[in-house]
Amino acid sequence: MGAICQALRRAIVERALAPGDRLPEDALGERFGVSRTIARQALGRLAGEGLVDLRRNRIAVVATPSWEDAHDTFDVRIGLERLVVRRLAGRLSAEQRQTLLDQIAREEAARNGPEAVSIRLATEFHLMLAGMTGSAVLTRYVAELGYRCALILSLYSRPHSSDCAVSEHRDIVAALVEGDIEHACALMGHHLDAVAERARIVPQTPRERDLGRLLAPYVESASGGGA
Amino acid sequence: MGAICQALRRAIVERALAPGDRLPEDALGERFGVSRTIARQALGRLAGEGLVDLRRNRIAVVATPSWEDAHDTFDVRIGLERLVVRRLAGRLSAEQRQTLLDQIAREEAARNGPEAVSIRLATEFHLMLAGMTGSAVLTRYVAELGYRCALILSLYSRPHSSDCAVSEHRDIVAALVEGDIEHACALMGHHLDAVAERARIVPQTPRERDLGRLLAPYVESASGGGA
């Protein structure tokens, strides 16, 4: 069941699913080879995470955060990720540092590839950072907010806007290694401010709505052990 | 279904349910007059909030946060509630101010009553504050963390430890009205530090385990419109 959640999250982050897209229990279950019950549970969980809107007696849809929600979500995210940076500054192991640098290298390599991959990698970077604090609470909330911010950006941001973020990630890691808490905090704050700042223009591109085709690439990784 | 969640949350906050207490779906459903499906959904939701541990094929139990979890939870809570204070300082309407003072009056009046009520009122105060920011995200997370901290204190704190908090609540409101952001932030930080500091001594009082009797006072408010 967690596999479906993971697959849907990823589909949302990579913008294969857009806000408002319908998620019928039946179609979902059939697509992933499970019964409605399991699909239903997954939808309930995603609703708890704010990625899915679950209206009574109506079909579930990918959440469509209001502009106010978007603002508040980024606001809280910045606050929490500053906590992450505060706990991490000067305490990064060599191995952790390398893990982060590897991730940044992947982001760099993906700059000319599909934007979906860049977005997913950037989100993963923040999740890694949170995970390194060792705080399960912080990790869970940062993950949740990260996914929601990705969803928000798919609603409000203009395309090709995440390119400049890679160097900012690099700067943050450098500041963490150096151990300057305030500088690292400020960098993270500015970085996320910049990301939020992109949430200005509303493109509203018309989109394909065929759930089966949209989810096809995500079915395999759900049955197996998708990242 | 939300009614059962609310009732169980309150039962946990008021320490009618203690960490480790068993929550069989059947017994729960019978007690609240609903089927197992509904009870199950409620448990799933509470598990998502960290109040319930849900192990596969085993009976659900009230969560028992590790000491590390306890520390992390308070840490994040302090960070988030500082955000609350930061958003509220100097922006409290007269009506909001009065609402808070009324709540503090209730806390004051409950000082000589049962401790369970004091704990609930204190938790409600923080929830009110978060709600006044108008940020749904902030409100949800602060609520979740508030409930979990209450659970944690029922594990690790010594009895009769929340008495001094009332005056601190008063000071926080005063600082908010005055509009001194940094002062209000510091007060909130110190207040929650003091609350967390009580999580030191482990009493582990032996407790009654009869779910039916424990939940009896909470059944009415679930069917009706419990606060």
Place this chain on the structure above:
DNA sequence: TGGGATTTGTTCGTATGTATT
């Protein structure tokens, strides 16, 4: 160790509510 009672995991059928023609 073993076996019965209990409890969960899951599916499927029916009823109810919603969208569409």
Place this chain on the structure above:
DNA sequence: GAATACATACGAACAAATCCC
């Protein structure tokens, strides 16, 4: 505006795992 198709809500029932004596 009514009827049909569709999707969800809920509950009963069965199988598998666990607990307890």
